[in-house]
Amino acid sequence: MTSSIPGKAVEALLRREKDLFSQRHPASKALAEKAARNWLRGVPMHWMVDWGTPFPLFVSKAQGATLIDADGHSYADFCLGDTGAMFGHSPPAVVKALEEEGANGFTAMLPSVDAAEVGELLEDRFGLPFWQITATASDANRAVLRWARAITGRKTILVFNHCYHGCVDDTFVTADHGAVKMVGGLVGEPRDLTAFTRVVEFNDVAALEQALAPGDVACVLAEPVMTNVGMVLPEAGFLEKLRMLTEKHGTLLILDETHTLSSGPRGYAGAMGLKPDALVFGKPIAGGIPAAAYGFSEAAATRIQAYLRNRGEGRSGIGTTLSGSKIQLALIKAVLTTFFTEEAFAPLITRAKRLERGIADVIIKYGVPWHVTRVGARVEFMCCPRPPKNGFEASQLIHQPIDEAIHHYLLNRGVVITPFHNMMLICPATTDAQVDTLISGLDRCIAELTA
Numbered sequence: 486m487t488s489s490i491p492g493k494a495v496e497a498l499l500r501r502e503k504d505l506f507s508q509r510h511p512a513s514k515a516l517a518e519k520a521a522r523n524w525l526r527g528v529p530m531h532w533m534v535d536w537g538t539p540f541p542l543f544v545s546k547a548q549g550a551t552l553i554d555a556d557g558h559s560y561a562d563f564c565l566g567d568t569g570a571m572f573g574h575s576p577p578a579v580v581k582a583l584e585e586e587g588a589n590g591f592t593a594m595l596p597s598v599d600a601a602e603v604g605e606l607l608e609d610r611f612g613l614p615f616w617q618i619t620a621t622a623s624d625a626n627r628a629v630l631r632w633a634r635a636i637t638g639r640k641t642i643l644v645f646n647h648c649y650h651g652c653v654d655d656t657f658v659t660a661d662h663g664a665v666k667m668v669g670g671l672v673g674e675p676r677d678l679t680a681f682t683r684v685v686e687f688n689d690v691a692a693l694e695q696a697l698a699p700g701d702v703a704c705v706l707a708e709p710v711m712t713n714v715g716m717v718l719p720e721a722g723f724l725e726k727l728r729m730l731t732e733k734h735g736t737l738l739i740l741d742e743t744h745t746l747s748s749g750p751r752g753y754a755g756a757m758g759l760k761p762d763a764l765v766f767g768k769p770i771a772g773g774i775p776a777a778a779y780g781f782s783e784a785a786a787t788r789i790q791a792y793l794r795n796r797g798e799g800r801s802g803i804g805t806t807l808s809g810s811k812i813q814l815a816l817i818k819a820v821l822t823t824f825f826t827e828e829a830f831a832p833l834i835t836r837a838k839r840l841e842r843g844i845a846d847v848i849i850k851y852g853v854p855w856h857v858t859r860v861g862a863r864v865e866f867m868c869c870p871r872p873p874k875n876g877f878e879a880s881q882l883i884h885q886p887i888d889e890a891i892h893h894y895l896l897n898r899g900v901v902i903t904p905f906h907n908m909m910l911i912c913p914a915t916t917d918a919q920v921d922t923l924i925s926g927l928d929r930c931i932a933e934l935t936a
């Protein structure tokens with residue numbers, strides 16, 4: 486039996502929880518008023534107000550899997566900086582590396598003595614031999630698109646509908662019932678981004694084949710599991726088909742593993758035996774300090790070397806000053822050696838399974854038409870009965886008032902999950918008790934909504 490949740494119940498609960506939030510957070514409220522004088526939209530990064538709370542929660546401390554806000558409330562943090570803190574806030578190994586290396590210089594415009602070892606670690610963990618470091622995953626994606634266009638001599642790229650790869654202009658294109666257009670709400674974009682970006686639905690092999698067939702696509706940039714529009718899992722054989730078709734049409738396959746690093750110590754591609762031409766990831770790779778990496782296969786790197794031999798004089802247009810710095814390499818080394826091992830991931834997966842099972846039980850208990858999915862240490866529930874097949878389907882199901890109501894309810898009871906959809910991450914410091922607090926909070930919330 487499934488029970489539907491009346492819209493009125495959602496509205497009433499959300500209203501009550503917003504009021505409760507306002508009452509419980511006078512210090513955050515005062516800070517919000519003060520900050521509004523100097524920050525655009527009142528926050529140091531404009532989307533920080535998009536959590537939907539009456540005013541932002543101001544954080545005073547973050548440690549392990551716990552956040553403390555300006556009012557002294559403590560939260561079990563399952564958002565973990567939307568993956569930036571996937572290994573916990575201020576993980577001891579990263580703090581130690583900062584303490585030890587921090588006094589020895591941050592950036593010098595030269596490779597540090599860690600460079601060779603970090604390169605080896607990247608190859609060892611992720612299977613690709615040649616790497617570059619950037620400050621953010623957005624930067625890494627922009628760079629890898631440039632390289633792909635350069636070595637294939639093709640201008641067009643392909644992405645999956647409703648993907649997100651950071652603030653990368655080329656990817657802000659969507660398909661709405663077949664009509665390709667720029668995504669809504671883009672700020673200040675003067676170019677027609679549809680000119681060089683093709684979009685197909687995830688899991689649609691026929692559409693993919695058709696889009697690649699003209700032989701003019703430089704690369705497909707894809708998450709192996711879509712994680713930014715709820716969670717869209719690849720159907721059996723889809724990623725293998727993607728690899729086969731890209732190869733057949735001379736198109737490079739770039740996998741953006743920024744979020745799917747949660748899969749395990751070799752990422753999703755490593756775990757599944759996929760062989761991309763390039764990999765990209767950022768966010769937790771230096772423990773939450775800005776750093777990202779992209780890597781190429783031997784074959785792609787050989788083409789890059791050949792391209793560079795014939796490149797004319799002038800600026801490449803790739804790279805920023807603080808990329809590949811000494812401190813980034815020291816922290817990446819600490820993260821790769823400490824967390825990217827089977828032993829380090831095992832307890833995260835065990836705890837993520839506990840969370841997945843607990844949420845599944847709550848869904849069954851109340852008969853709500855929802856489902857829960859998990860990719861390694863990443864868990865997502867969606868308020869629809871079965872996993873969406875593609876980005877379009879998923880986009881119709883997320884950003885519902887019920888998500889906002891649940892987020893507020895949990896926040897007011899000391900649990901933070903990711904805003905915009907219902908993602909939860911487990912880090913090494915997450916405890917079973919925190920997992921159980923989330924599950925029981927969700928249970929009580931649904932009990933109220935279905936009462």
Ligand SMILES: Cc1ncc(COP(=O)(O)O)c(C=O)c1O
Pocket residue numbers: 567621622623624626649650651652708713741742743744767768
């Ligand atoms: C899959 C994926 N790639 C890239 C990015 C961009 O990361 P950043 O904002 O750190 O540049 C994101 C951000 O959410 C992401 O989800």
